[in-house]
Amino acid sequence: MLIDFAFVHCCEVALSEICGLERPDEENTIPVRMSEETNDKKGFEIWGEYSCLKDASSVKSFRPFISIYHLKIAEDSRKNGLEPGLVAQVVLIHEIAHYVTHLGKGDDGKIWKDFTSEAKGNKEGAAQAATWLYLRKHRKSDALYVFDCLTENAPAEYQGWKEWKNWKIEDPDSSSLEKDIESFRESLIKVSRLASKKDCREFEG
Numbered sequence: 001m002l003i004d005f006a007f008v009h010c011c012e013v014a015l016s017e018i019c020g021l022e023r024p025d026e027e028n029t030i031p032v033r034m035s036e037e038t039n040d041k042k043g044f045e046i047w048g049e050y051s052c053l054k055d056a057s058s059v060k061s062f063r064p065f066i067s068i069y070h071l072k073i074a075e076d077s078r079k080n081g082l083e084p085g086l087v088a089q090v091v092l093i094h095e096i097a098h099y100v101t102h103l104g105k106g107d108d109g110k111i112w113k114d115f116t117s118e119a120k121g122n123k124e125g126a127a128q129a130a131t132w133l134y135l136r137k138h139r140k141s142d143a144l145y146v147f148d149c150l151t152e153n154a155p156a157e158y159q160g161w162k163e164w165k166n167w168k169i170e171d172p173d174s175s176s177l178e179k180d181i182e183s184f185r186e187s188l189i190k191v192s193r194l195a196s197k198k199d200c201r202e203f204e205g
Ligand SMILES: [Zn+2]
Pocket: 044, 045, 094, 098, 124, 127, 205
């Protein structure tokens, strides 16, 4: 399985627009590594993970990256009759959405750091909502079907975003898309304001 870095870059830009946040580092695309590891976590973290951990050996004190667990994706895709390439794409979009909501800049030009210490349900909710809106915006109906299948069996933290607003969940092609994106941004600001104000940028999800 190959990573298409042009896709990663385009996806970062598109998700930044959907979330109403700019990425702080416009030069580079977040590193993505294919991993053969497996873990016993729950939800999308079985298939992929976004991490931003302290790194003493680096000039930058925080090192964001994404891992895609491709063996587990292949195994679970086979079991559920899904196309592994589409599953990998949906998982990658979800992880990039974490990066954008964790490290984006808000309207005030400051790094969006308050979101990092938020409850898991809200962080996963933001990633899920952004992924769903991205797939809808780009009319990726096959990937939307895969997203629904993956979400259906995921824990409650991955489902709660549906309650944030009265979006037209049943109608992916609805003309209300721009309005739904607006509502999502409002929800994102509300949940981020609930978070503690301490400067904590370390993150996994
Ligand atoms: Zn996640």
